[in-house]
Amino acid sequence: MNTGLDNLDILELDRRTFLKAVGMLGASAFLGNYGTQIARALKVAETKVVWLNGAACTGCSMSFINSAHPDVVQAITELNVNIGYMETLSPQQGIFVDGAPAGTSELNSELKIEELVREGGYILVVEGAVPFGGSGRYLTIAGKPFKDILKQVAGKASAVVAMGACSSFGGVPSARSDIRKDTDYRGLLFTGTEKKGAFSELGIDKPVINLAGCPPNPEFGLITLGALILGKITPADLPDILDRYNRPTVFFPPDHTIHENCPRRGYYDKGQLDTEFSGEHCLRKLGCKGPYTHSDCATRRWNNALSMCTKAGSPCIGCMEPGFPDSFSPFYRESEGVGILLGADANTIAKVAIGAAAVGVGAHAVRRVMVSMKKHDAEPEKAEEAQE
Ligand code: SF4
Ligand code: SF4
Known part of the structure; x- marks a missing residue:
């Protein structure tokens, strides 16, 4: 099918045409057509991705890892998507490694995060809901409540992506239950349909791209991260390309079920x-x-x-x-x-x-x-x- 979008210089496209090309061709065909150009651009891109895992089943990571065009190994090795921090994919890491205190940011995840926050300018991906009940005790990492880690990291991010239903809207952790009030799990901006998320509680005023789904389609993640790294989407563009629940309309068309x-x-x-x-x-x-x-x-x-x-x-x-x-x-x-x-x-x-x-x-x-x-x-x- 000739869409008129087959022989474009993708790096020269303005944001609207870029999104139109993604929408018309579909993510797979888009990546197939323009993979080489995108790879060339990403190779020189410096942007890092910091991926935090909140309260979730890690299904969103699994979905992302199972992406096909490109797969994650290709994205990291060939397209140079620089994942600076991600607990699911990182090698052995923690405060202690093999029982001994890990003294360098190569191995100590706390030091690694501090280093990245000092540099700033990374894209933050959050998977999983954020608990506020019991002062955040329902999810701690190395003794630190996840909500505090999120506050520390979100402050210096250049863009924030909520990967999946739990970080977008609270998802399964915030579902009806006898303990819901006590645990108080939230999405970043929304909990359910209410604009009562973790960011307002933490005093963070940043837009979020919600890639909803339990799990989201891996192509949502790859295209969104690619577009952010290449500067095809900037925070200023977001009001024009997101729906009222902050989902990109190119993946979640408001007039289509x-x-x-x-x-x-x-x-x-x-x-x-x-x-x-x-x-x-x-x-x-x-x-x-x-x-x-x-x-x-x-x-x-x-x-x-x-x-x-x-x-x-x-x-x-x-x-x-x-x-x-x-x-x-x-x-x-x-x-x-x-x-x-x-x-x-x-x-x-x-x-x-x-x-x-x-x-x-x-x-x-x-x-x-x-x-x-x-x-x-x-x-x-x-x-x-x-x-x-
Ligand atoms: S078809 Fe329905 S249940 Fe399946 S991934 Fe899409 S929204 Fe989720
Ligand atoms: S056609 Fe039937 S199976 Fe398909 S989405 Fe509609 S109700 Fe569901």
Whole structure:
């Protein structure tokens, strides 16, 4: 496909065209087309990445490590993405190594962080939520509350990226539970949909790019870090390229849900809804939240663009949205009475679709019938007039 974006000098592009190229080509094709140019630029880039691991399962690191184009080893060795600090990937490190005090920043992670903070100007990636309960005792590293480490490191960062649902919105650690009040886990800017995050509590006034997801797609991370390192995104650009939950609209389009490009969408339109797992039809009745979830999972896909949740037979659980997991629980049960398309639930859609199929009309006609039903509910007389 000729998109008109195939032979550009990527380093000369302004930010808008750069983002347009990423959006139109998709991250894999984008990296495939421009990998050499980006590699050349990154080789001379000095920017370091500091990656802090808060309260999380480390799934976001695992997802990032499993990126395909380039993989992380290529990113580090060939593209010169300079990961200055990352607990998951670092070799043996700590205050003590092999039982003896580690005296140099090569081995002592506390000294390493202090060194990086002195230099400043790094990109900070935060994975995991930040606990505030019990003065931060629910996550300490070398006896130091994580919230204090975050405060120390965030202050000197040139940009901050929240990697995954937990650092973006609190995620699973901040989910409903008997101990939630005591632990008080937060995302950096948001906790759930509320703007009540760790940064405001710590007095840090910095924008954050939220790469939501449990985990986020690895391409979100590579493209965002690449764009920041190359100066294609600066903090001043962020209001134009992020949605109201600080997610880049290029990955989380506000006017698009997974449902629209879902590989099972044809079955939904025909009212063919599976009621048991392992079928091939729409997963709506098994609890799929694709109709409420804004992200490009269905087009970008995962594992080298091989598959994605609904294609593999698992209902979408809405992991890219703020409020996950509480707002999307229970995961595998139909959300009864919640309108999804034109205000109708799946049962109504199924009835209309079956009726429409019987008289040989297509999906667009189903939507027309639904609009008319909706109007009828709201204004019965006007709807009747409209149908005549
Ligand atoms: S409800 Fe879920 S499985 Fe069905 S078409 Fe929409 S996104 Fe796909
Ligand atoms: S399809 Fe749904 S559950 Fe799967 S990664 Fe995307 S948002 Fe998360």
